[in-house]
Amino acid sequence: MTSTKYRPRTIPITEIEQSAFCRSTSSLKSKTLAEELKAGVRWQTIPAEYRTLESDQVVERIRDARAKLGERIMVLGHHYQRDEVIQFADFRGDSYNLSKYAAETKGLEAVIFCGVHFMAETADVLTDSDVSVILPNLMAGCSMADMAKIDDVEDCWDELTEVYGNEKIIPITYMNSTAAIKSLCGENGGIVCTSSNATKVFEWAFERGQRVLFLPDQHLGRNTGLKLGIPSDEMVVWSPFKGSGGNSLEQLQKAKVVLWEGHCSVHTRFTVDQVQIARGKHPSVNVIVHPECPQDVLAAADMNGSTELIIKTISEAEAGTEWAVGTEISLVNRLAKEHPDKTVFCLDPVVCPCSTMYRIHPTYLLWVLEALNDGVIVNQISVDKNTQKNALVALERMLNVN
Numbered sequence: 001m002t003s004t005k006y007r008p009r010t011i012p013i014t015e016i017e018q019s020a021f022c023r024s025t026s027s028l029k030s031k032t033l034a035e036e037l038k039a040g041v042r043w044q045t046i047p048a049e050y051r052t053l054e055s056d057q058v059v060e061r062i063r064d065a066r067a068k069l070g071e072r073i074m075v076l077g078h079h080y081q082r083d084e085v086i087q088f089a090d091f092r093g094d095s096y097n098l099s100k101y102a103a104e105t106k107g108l109e110a111v112i113f114c115g116v117h118f119m120a121e122t123a124d125v126l127t128d129s130d131v132s133v134i135l136p137n138l139m140a141g142c143s144m145a146d147m148a149k150i151d152d153v154e155d156c157w158d159e160l161t162e163v164y165g166n167e168k169i170i171p172i173t174y175m176n177s178t179a180a181i182k183s184l185c186g187e188n189g190g191i192v193c194t195s196s197n198a199t200k201v202f203e204w205a206f207e208r209g210q211r212v213l214f215l216p217d218q219h220l221g222r223n224t225g226l227k228l229g230i231p232s233d234e235m236v237v238w239s240p241f242k243g244s245g246g247n248s249l250e251q252l253q254k255a256k257v258v259l260w261e262g263h264c265s266v267h268t269r270f271t272v273d274q275v276q277i278a279r280g281k282h283p284s285v286n287v288i289v290h291p292e293c294p295q296d297v298l299a300a301a302d303m304n305g306s307t308e309l310i311i312k313t314i315s316e317a318e319a320g321t322e323w324a325v326g327t328e329i330s331l332v333n334r335l336a337k338e339h340p341d342k343t344v345f346c347l348d349p350v351v352c353p354c355s356t357m358y359r360i361h362p363t364y365l366l367w368v369l370e371a372l373n374d375g376v377i378v379n380q381i382s383v384d385k386n387t388q389k390n391a392l393v394a395l396e397r398m399l400n401v402n
Contacts, residue, residue, distance in 0.1 A: 008241065009241040010241075012141075012143050012146035012147060013042070013146075014141045014142065014143035014146050014265075014355075014356055015143040015146070015147070015265055017040070017041040017042070017355050017356075018143060018265040018266075018352070018354075018355045019352060019355070020039045020040055020041040020355045021039060021352065021353050021355050021358050022350055022351065022352040023350075023351050028082060028083075028329070028330060028333065028351065028353060029084075030055060030082060030084045030361065030362060032051070032052060032053065032054060032055070032363075033046070033050060033051045033052075033053070033361050033363040033364075034051040034052050036361055037051065041139070041355060041359070042139045043137070043139055043359065044137045044138045044139050044364070044379075046363065046364065046367055047367070050363050050366065050367055051363070053363060053366075055084070055362070058362045058363055058366050059084075059362070061366050061370070062088055062362065062365060062366045062369060063088075065366065065369035065370050065372075065373055066088065066369060068373050069369065069372055069373060071107065071108075072107075072108065072109040072110070073108065073109060073110045073111070073112060073369075073372065074090050074091070074101070074102055074105060074108055074110075074111050074112070075088055075089050075090050075112045075114065075365070076089060076090070076091055076092075076093075076098040076099075076101065076102060076111060076112065076113050076114060076115065076123070077089025077091070077092045077098075077114045077115075078092070078093070078094070078095060078098065078114060078115035078116075078119065078357065079092060079093065079094060079307050079311070079328075079330075079331045079334075080115075080266075080307075080328040080330050080331055080353070080354050080357045081114050081115065081330065081357060081360060082330055082353070082357075082358060082360070082361075082362075083330070083333075083334065084362045085114050085360055085361075085362055085365055086114070086334075088114075088362075088365060089114060093308070094194070094306065094307050094308055095115060095118070095119040095122060095175055095176070096122065096175050096194050097308070098113070098115070098119065098123070099119070099122045099123040099125075099126045099127075100126065102123050102126065102127050102131070102133075103123075103126040103127050103128075106128075108127070108128075108131050109130075109131065109132065110131065110132040110133070110134055110372060110377065111123055111127060111131060111132070111133045111134065112134045112136065112365065112368055112369070113133060113134065113135055113381075114136060114360045114365065115135075115140070115357065115360070116135075116140045116141055116142045116145075116354075116356050116357055117135060117138075117140060117141045117142060117145070117178075117381070118142055118145045118175075118176060118177060118178055118179070120133050120134070120135040120381040121178065121179040121381055121383050122175065122179070122182075122391075122395070123381075124179075124381050124382060124383045124388070125179060125182075125383055125388050125391045125392055125395065126392070126395065132377050132380050133380065133381045133382075134368050134372075134377065134378070134379050134380055134381070135379050135381050136360050136364035136365050136367070136368050136379065137359045137360050137361070137364045137379075138379055139356070139359050140356045140357060140359045140360055141356050142176060142356055143264075143265045143356070144174075144176050144177075144216055144217055144262050144263060144264050144265070145176055145177050145178050145181075145216065147216050147260075147261070147262035147263070148173075148177055148178070148181055148215050148216035148260055148262055149240070150178065150180040150181060150184065152240035153181055153184060153215060153240075153260070154184065155240070156213070156238055156240065156245060156258075156260075157171065157184065157188065157213065159244065159245075160213060160252070160258060163249065163252050163253070164210075164211060164252075167209075167210045167211065168189075168208065168209035168210055168211070169209055169210070169211040169212065169213055169258075170189060170190055170191070170205035170206075170208055170209040170211070170212050170213070171184065171185040171188055171189075171190035171191075171212075171213045171215065172185065172190055172191055172192075172193055172201055172202070172205055172212055172213070172214050172215070172221075173185045173190070173191075173192055173193070173214075173215040173216065173394070174192075174193055174194075174195075174198075174214075174215065174216060174217050174220055174221075175192055175193065175194050176216070176217065176264075177192075177215055177216050179383045179387050179388070179391045180387055181215055181216070182390075182391035182394050182395065183386070183387040183388075183389075183390035183391040183394070184390070185215075185390075185394040186389075186390035186391055186392065186393035186394035186395075186397075187390040187393070189208065189209075190205075190213075190394055190397075191204065191205065191394050191397040191398050191401070192394045192395050192397070192398045193398060194306065194398075195220060195290065195291050195292065195305070195306035195307070196305075196306040196308060196309065197398065197401060197402055198220060198221075198224040198291070199224055199227055199228065200401050200402070201398060201401055202224050202225070202228055203228070204397075204401045210256070211255065211256055211257070211258065212256065212257045212258070213238075213258045213260070214257060214258065214259050214260060215260040215262070216260045216262035217260075217262050217263060217264060217292055218237055218259040218260060218261060218262060218263060219263055219264070219267070219268070219291070219292050219293060219294055219295065220291050220292050221235075221257060221259045221260075222235055222257075222259055222295055223291045223295055223298055223304070224291070225256075225257045226295065230256050230257060233254070234254060234255055234256045234257065235255060235256065235257040235258075235259055236251050236252065236255040236257075236258055236259065237259045237260075237261050238258050238259065238260055238261060239261045240260075240261065245258070245261075263292070264292040265354075265355075266292075266327075266328050266352070266354050267289075267290050267292035267293045267326065267327065268292075268293070268294060269348050269350075269352060270289060270293050270294075270297050270326040270347050270348060271297060272296050272297060272300045274326075274347040274348060274349075275287050275297065275300040275301060275324070275326075275347065276300070278324035278345075278347055282322045282324065282343070284321075284322055285322040285323065285324050285343075286302050286303070286317075286321060286322065286323050286324070287300070287301040287302045287303075287323075287324045287326070287347070288301060288302065288303050288304065288305070288310055288313060288314070288323060288324075288325055288326070289301045289303075289304045289325070289326030289327065289347070290304065290305070290306070290307065290310065290326060290327040291304050291305065291306070293326050297326060301326065307327065307331065310325060310327055310331075310335075311331075311335065314335050314339060314342065314344060315335075315338075315339065317339075317342060319341035319342060320341065320342065321342050321343070322342070322343040322344075323335075323342060323343065323344045323345070324345060324346075324347050325344060325345070325346055325347065326346075326347045326348075327346075328353065328354050328357075329346050329348070329351050329352060329353050330353050330354075330357075330358075332344065332345070332346040333346075
């Protein structure tokens, strides 16, 4: 077996920056961009005239710029986006559903994706070639996606295919990954999944192969494997910083699922202690968490599911019920505001929004809208044709599973 070489562990800058906007107060009200630029994170440079605009000026100018563009453009807002941005979204949803909305809408010239980089890439893969996909702030990345670099994944794939020989391994990538990773999966008989359909996708994969390589979130992969009855000792974690991913040949040969060593910086903040504290303060509370959380948190919760399932469950719950939620704070706050007949609160007492999503400040949305009115496209996200072709194959396989 040819072992991948050891190299020093590196941490994505997006992971290091995650705590930049954490605070003890529940308020996430936007400040002027000039004030927010003081946070210790990377921001894309924006013309100076925009930086000191007050909130009411920004809102008024966004409405004016948006009205002038009419139906030629679509603004998409991810569920985790701040309220001051989501108010301007033509559609709100999770990353895949938003891209589908854009792909199914004809006559568009541009899509402004108020999310993070991999989401805009997916929209570019799914929309027509004459539609420009724009990300308001190019610094809005994703720490989980950044944990799976294509060169590292290609090394892993080469070694695993050598180890397993004629035994087929199916690559599955979570939607929260780069277009390059989706392309690798499409080219090698693999598929994309969401947190909603991960179980069905795993079943699809095991109908076609003996093993699965799951990228890039080890927790969603592990939780899905356990749900399907795969024992923990038949799942191994592959570290790109260790020879053979940190596994022996025997461990790899026993494994049914190889989990990439990645995680969500938001959902790994939730702990069993937080669940116990919530139950102590609210004896009748229902605890619902996202499957990107660690397995012990899912075991301590009452239920788990995708962002869409969390929204649906709380929306349809009886008045007077209490909900402790393990997912991104902007969404939790929005659910609490939209359902005042229920008690809805975040498990984590420290308010920590997704630091990359939070970089889509309303002023950046204003900037790209006004540029479009001036005939200028800024921050266009383009996926090369070959990558796009194979990524689309993986996405279409997922659609067929659904």
